[in-house]
Amino acid sequence: MIVRGLKAVDRRAGGTHPVRFAMRYVFPDHWAFMWGEIALYCFVVLVATGVYLTFWFDPSRHQVVYQGSYVPLRGSEMSQAYRSTVDLSLDNPFGLLMRQTHHWAALVFLAAIVMHLMRIFFTGAFRRPRELNWLIGLVMLMTALLEGFAGYSLPDDLPSGMGLAIAYAVVLSIPVLGGPLGYLFWDGAFPGGNAFESRLYTVHVLAIPALIGALIAVHLAFVVMLRHTQFRGPHRTERNVVGSPMWPGYALRSLSLFLGVAAVLVLLGGLVQINPIWQYGPYEPALATNGAQPDWYLGWLIGALRMMPNWEPNAFGYTVPNPFFGGAGFPALAFGVLFAWPWIERFATGDRAEHHLLDRPYDAPWRTAFGAAFFTWVLVPFVAGSADRVFVGLDIPYEGQILVLRVLWLLLPAVAFGLTLHWMRGVRRREAMRAQQAAS
Amino acid sequence: MSRLLDRRVPADRRVELAVALLLLAAGVLAVGFAVIQLADPDTQLLGLTLGLGALAAATALGIAGRLMVPQETRIEPRPEPVPAAPGEDVADLAAAGSEGISRGRLLAAAGGVAGASVVAAALAPLGSLAPADAGIGSSPWRAGTRLVGEGGEPIAAADVELGTFTTAFPEGADPRELGSPVVLVRLAPGDIHDRPEWAADGLVAYSKICTHAGCAVAMLRYGRFGAHVPRPALVCPCHYSTFDPADAGRVLFGPAGRALPQLPLRLTSDGGLEAAGSMSGPIGPSWWSVRRS
Amino acid sequence: MGNRAALPLAAAAVIGVGLALVAPGLAGGASAPPSQGAAVAAGRALYVESCSSCHGMDARGIRGVAPSLAGVGALAADFELSTGRMPMSDPAAEPVRALPAFDAAVRHNLVAYIASLGGPGLPAPDVTAGSEADGRRLFTQNCAGCHSVLGAGGVITGASVPALQQASARQIAEAIRLGPYLMPRFGEGQLSDRDVASVARYVLSTRNPDDRGGWGIGHIGPVPEGLVAWLVGMTAMLGIARLLGERNP
Numbered sequence: 001m002i003v004r005g006l007k008a009v010d011r012r013a014g015g016t017h018p019v020r021f022a023m024r025y026v027f028p029d030h031w032a033f034m035w036g037e038i039a040l041y042c043f044v045v046l047v048a049t050g051v052y053l054t055f056w057f058d059p060s061r062h063q064v065v066y067q068g069s070y071v072p073l074r075g076s077e078m079s080q081a082y083r084s085t086v087d088l089s090l091d092n093p094f095g096l097l098m099r100q101t102h103h104w105a106a107l108v109f110l111a112a113i114v115m116h117l118m119r120i121f122f123t124g125a126f127r128r129p130r131e132l133n134w135l136i137g138l139v140m141l142m143t144a145l146l147e148g149f150a151g152y153s154l155p156d157d158l159p160s161g162m163g164l165a166i167a168y169a170v171v172l173s174i175p176v177l178g179g180p181l182g183y184l185f186w187d188g189a190f191p192g193g194n195a196f197e198s199r200l201y202t203v204h205v206l207a208i209p210a211l212i213g214a215l216i217a218v219h220l221a222f223v224v225m226l227r228h229t230q231f232r233g234p235h236r237t238e239r240n241v242v243g244s245p246m247w248p249g250y251a252l253r254s255l256s257l258f259l260g261v262a263a264v265l266v267l268l269g270g271l272v273q274i275n276p277i278w279q280y281g282p283y284e285p286a287l288a289t290n291g292a293q294p295d296w297y298l299g300w301l302i303g304a305l306r307m308m309p310n311w312e313p314n315a316f317g318y319t320v321p322n323p324f325f326g327g328a329g330f331p332a333l334a335f336g337v338l339f340a341w342p343w344i345e346r347f348a349t350g351d352r353a354e355h356h357l358l359d360r361p362y363d364a365p366w367r368t369a370f371g372a373a374f375f376t377w378v379l380v381p382f383v384a385g386s387a388d389r390v391f392v393g394l395d396i397p398y399e400g401q402i403l404v405l406r407v408l409w410l411l412l413p414a415v416a417f418g419l420t421l422h423w424m425r426g427v428r429r430r431e432a433m434r435a436q437q438a439a440s
Numbered sequence: 441m442s443r444l445l446d447r448r449v450p451a452d453r454r455v456e457l458a459v460a461l462l463l464l465a466a467g468v469l470a471v472g473f474a475v476i477q478l479a480d481p482d483t484q485l486l487g488l489t490l491g492l493g494a495l496a497a498a499t500a501l502g503i504a505g506r507l508m509v510p511q512e513t514r515i516e517p518r519p520e521p522v523p524a525a526p527g528e529d530v531a532d533l534a535a536a537g538s539e540g541i542s543r544g545r546l547l548a549a550a551g552g553v554a555g556a557s558v559v560a561a562a563l564a565p566l567g568s569l570a571p572a573d574a575g576i577g578s579s580p581w582r583a584g585t586r587l588v589g590e591g592g593e594p595i596a597a598a599d600v601e602l603g604t605f606t607t608a609f610p611e612g613a614d615p616r617e618l619g620s621p622v623v624l625v626r627l628a629p630g631d632i633h634d635r636p637e638w639a640a641d642g643l644v645a646y647s648k649i650c651t652h653a654g655c656a657v658a659m660l661r662y663g664r665f666g667a668h669v670p671r672p673a674l675v676c677p678c679h680y681s682t683f684d685p686a687d688a689g690r691v692l693f694g695p696a697g698r699a700l701p702q703l704p705l706r707l708t709s710d711g712g713l714e715a716a717g718s719m720s721g722p723i724g725p726s727w728w729s730v731r732r733s
Numbered sequence: 734m735g736n737r738a739a740l741p742l743a744a745a746a747v748i749g750v751g752l753a754l755v756a757p758g759l760a761g762g763a764s765a766p767p768s769q770g771a772a773v774a775a776g777r778a779l780y781v782e783s784c785s786s787c788h789g790m791d792a793r794g795i796r797g798v799a800p801s802l803a804g805v806g807a808l809a810a811d812f813e814l815s816t817g818r819m820p821m822s823d824p825a826a827e828p829v830r831a832l833p834a835f836d837a838a839v840r841h842n843l844v845a846y847i848a849s850l851g852g853p854g855l856p857a858p859d860v861t862a863g864s865e866a867d868g869r870r871l872f873t874q875n876c877a878g879c880h881s882v883l884g885a886g887g888v889i890t891g892a893s894v895p896a897l898q899q900a901s902a903r904q905i906a907e908a909i910r911l912g913p914y915l916m917p918r919f920g921e922g923q924l925s926d927r928d929v930a931s932v933a934r935y936v937l938s939t940r941n942p943d944d945r946g947g948w949g950i951g952h953i954g955p956v957p958e959g960l961v962a963w964l965v966g967m968t969a970m971l972g973i974a975r976l977l978g979e980r981n982p
């Protein structure tokens with residue numbers, strides 16, 4: 001019956017060549033290649049749950065007085081945005097499941113992108129002819145970071161409102177244009193005019209998802225055009241692809257991966273509470289809470305902001321405000337290095353050839369060592385941003401831990417570089433000896 | 441196109457049975473989900489049924505994909521770029537479009553200048569969005585503005601005892617404006633080192649918005665007991681900028697680049713408080729021309 | 734009993750009567766039980782043994798070591814002793830909550846002795862008369878900057894800020910009125926007795942926040958959430974990928 005149905009479609013739809021192409025497409029199916037797919041399926045879950053949320057959320061700063069079911073908020077003034085999120089969370093159990101699944105999906109989406117980026121980096125998959133795809137991936141990472149921030153700032157709760165104030169300060173810190181840009185984005189001075197909330201909503205619900213969707217399409221188109229990379233192994237050369245055809249095995253496994261990703265996210269969404277904004281209360285510029293943190297993927301920025309000494313250089317009356325260094329300069333430098341990396345490596349190694357076979361990390365000890373150093377450099381601010389409570393609990397005063405972390409920020413990447421280089425070279429030697437023995 | 445390297449057809453009835461049972465389980469869980477949603481929705485149960493149902497389906501498909509359907513390994517050659525006929529590749533085709541043009545360099549330079557200028561010009565109107573720089577960093581406080589509480593009631597100076605703080609707002613202004621909230625602290629009058637004339641009976645007021653990144657400076661540390669306590673300070677919970685209320689809001693620790701702006705105070709005849717002038721400097725986070733405003 | 738002991742005893746009796754007369758002005762207006770004399774004496778003996786090395790034999794403090802206890806009242810003594818902050822071994826350290834060194838009966842005597850030196854009596858906040866909604870608002874405005882909006886504690890330059898889930902209503906009221914260690918204090922002009930009761934009611938509610946979203950993972954926000962995303966979420970994803978994909982190509 002299925003066969004008859006497919007034949008019927010085949011005769012009528014006409015353009016079945018793409019379908020046959022797809023069914024026979026060969027995928028190298030090492031598990032490490034699945035991070036990108038996992039990220040993609042997180043995006044699908046985000047869109048699906050997000051659509052549901054748009055039926056409930058009201059992106060309005062209009063102030064109302066809460067008289068709903070949650071006693072601690074009764075009588076409090078809050079924005080419609082906050083109230084609609086509270087109502088969705090507390091008066092609609094399925095709505096809370098969707099909201100929490102959406103938020104967990106965002107956290108895992110970014111984690112999967114980072115793992116995918118690291119896999120691409122440490123296997124050299126960004127080399128010619130895939131540099132453009134590497135750039136597209138980085139743009140998607142940047143937009144995903146922005147998207148997540150916009151998403152958790154929409155409910156106008158106390159901690160996320162504090163985060164928006166900090167974002168405003170970082171925008172303001174941009175030399176020359178910072179002030180006008182801040183006014184542009186916030187529809188006036190912070191906390192912003194009425195348009196801010198609805199513009200943030202449009203960005204989060206329409207503009208960025210459309211952009212990410214389009215970039216995903218181009219990203220995947222490139223993968224198909226160039227075919228996927230593969231590890232060295234029996235039968236594998238620079239001129240072929242060895243793997244499973246899409247149909248039936250790979251398609252079923254991909255579908256299984258999608259359902260598995262969705263399952264994990266839904267289980268988290270139902271069982272582990274995340275961002276319980278009804279407990280935090282609404283945002284007011286005059287209020288603050290201790291322990292306010294951004295979502296994990298912005299932890300590097302809060303740490304950088306905390307670690308910076310209070311430099312605020314100024315000359316002739318013009319100032320570079322302090323948040324610029326930790327909030328704008330540091331991420332710009334990090335992304336700058338990442339964007340430039342394929343060309344940095346090409347310059348350093350002189351390697352201009354096309355590569356479709358992947359490196360093992362030990363095949364390129366210098367790249368791996370640099371990557372270890374770079375990711376350590378990005379990781380230290382995460383510790384500075386999040387561990388203040390832990391360290392004070394261990395009787396290490398906050399001021400002391402900041403001083404130590406500043407030193408570690410410079411020292412640990414160098415240590416990571418040295419240790420990794422030594423280790424990778426050792427592994428490469430051993431692998432070479434093993435290959436020699438196997439050949440002889 | 442692709443060459444078959446290896447093909448295994450599992451053919452195991454037990455695997456097929458397992459897949460069928462898992463699919464059925466997924467179905468049962470889906471029905472359970474619907475029942476719970478309609479009868480007595482509960483977030484945890486809804487998540488469990490939906491999630492486990494998806495997991496059952498995922499497991500079914502995964503087992504099917506690895507252990508039930510034929511497992512093939514194929515080799516496919518990578519597509520070779522089809523070499524274009526001489527003169528037909530992309531660069532040549534593009535070059536053909538400029539046949540006959542002799543002032544190519546001039547045109548390219550003119551185009552470059554035009555493009556850059558248009559982009560720069562497009563950015564120019566951005567300047568109009570900031571209505572006279574005084575918009576950023578300004579506050580509604582003026583001489584004579586009364587200090588009121590959250591609900592608009594005037595603050596009585598005597599209510600703020602030694603070793604405490606409270607938040608005050610300008611009477612008649614929007615409390616949500618960044619320049620509105622001030623933090624009021626009572627110090628021992630002898631402890632005030634700088635601008636003592638800005639204090640009213642030991643009470644000092646500072647903008648509550650941190651000059652680092654705009655969070656509310658919502659912490660006061662004030663030790664009345666103990667010989668080893670650090671000096672009184674206003675501290676911001678975001679990045680721990682620490683300001684000295686006894687010394688014109690000077691930065692004691694943390695990343696803030698400017699002192700906390702101070703509001704001069706005076707007592708009113710009915711025991712209340714009012715501003716004796718405007719803020720000592722721009723409030724909130726710094727920007728490019730903060731030190732020119 | 735010599736003259737030195739008789740004088741504080743007489744003072745205690747006078748103060749006890751005085752307290753009873755001005756009870757409405759003090760939080761809760763706790764009145765002194767009739768057998769105050771014996772309690773004060775016993776308290777004095779304990780004081781000499783356990784507290785005088787830092788606070789001085791006359792309880793007027795030792796400069797550079799510990800403050801005077803004259804005028805701090807039963808309120809302060811009960812707070813510090815019942816939360817186990819006092820006695821503390823290192824006067825330069827931050828006092829932290831611990832198991833009380835003395836049981837309730839012993840504490841009663843010590844408190845009576847300190848009360849005999851003057852100062853506010855024990856508060857008796859009536860949490861049922863307070864409003865959780867008002868308490869949330871007041872707590873957010875005055876306390877959340879240090880204690881975090883869910884009373885989970887926090888950090889300030891120079892000290893740590895305790896979590897509040899172990900605090901009783903009375904201890905909460907005491908801390909608000911006293912301003913122990915580096916905490917500000919809030920007098921009746923700032924927070925009325927009803928306000929304090931509301932705040933206490935809210936803080937007590939933070940022992941059992943509304944966690945209808947599932948496991949609360951500590952109520953400290955995005956840091957444990959990020960850890961769960963990586964340690965649970967990503968591990969699960971990794972497991973699924975390894976089951977579905979090839980290990981050795």
